[in-house]
Every structure is written in C-alpha cells, then in structure tokens.
Amino acid sequence: MINQTFGGRLKQKRLEMGISQEELAKKCGFKGFARISHYEKGIRYPRPAEILKLATALSTERSYLLFGEHVKVNPHKIQDIVTELERVIESVKALL
Secondary structure (H helix, E strand, O other): OOOOOHHHHHHHHHHHHOOOHHHHHHHHOOOOOHHHHHHHHOOOOOOHHHHHHHHHHOOOOHHHHHHOOOOOOOHHHHHHHHHHHHHHHHHHHHHO
16 A cells, blocks of 8 residues: 555655664764654655655655655656756746
C-alpha cells in the first residue's frame, strides 16, 4: 500500500532501508534528526533541494516521495519548462 502523504512515504522508505531518523539526517547532511521527524509528521515540508537529498539518501525517485509513484520525465521537457520559467522570471523582473 502506498502512503498518502509525503511524510508517510518518507518514513516508509526509511524503515524499508532499516535506518533511523538520525542516520537519514546524517546521510542528507542535516544537523539533527528533528527535521526528519517534522517531515514525517507533516509539521514541516522540505524545499526542493532537500527532497533531492532525501530521495538520493533513500535510493528512490523524488516523484515517489512527492506523488507516490515513479514518474519517468523526459529531459527535453524539463529543459522546455526551465526555459519558460526563465522567460517568466525575466518578464516579472522587467515589471519591478
């Protein structure tokens, strides 16, 4: 069964690997395990860079942690999205 929340999936993967919150925190380069605990309980939500660290440490995909499924992403589509975001950012900067 797939957990319905980011925190639930994070905890499930951590337990599958047989590591503690403290061990996961160290693998991610976090100072303490409270951050992991907060993520698992839904008290706090990680930033994108932290999600990447968590996924890497847990040998899984970010898409699994975020959405509960492994999503294959076309790298060309990502570049298109990045290009469009850069265009939007420049447009917003011009308005400021």
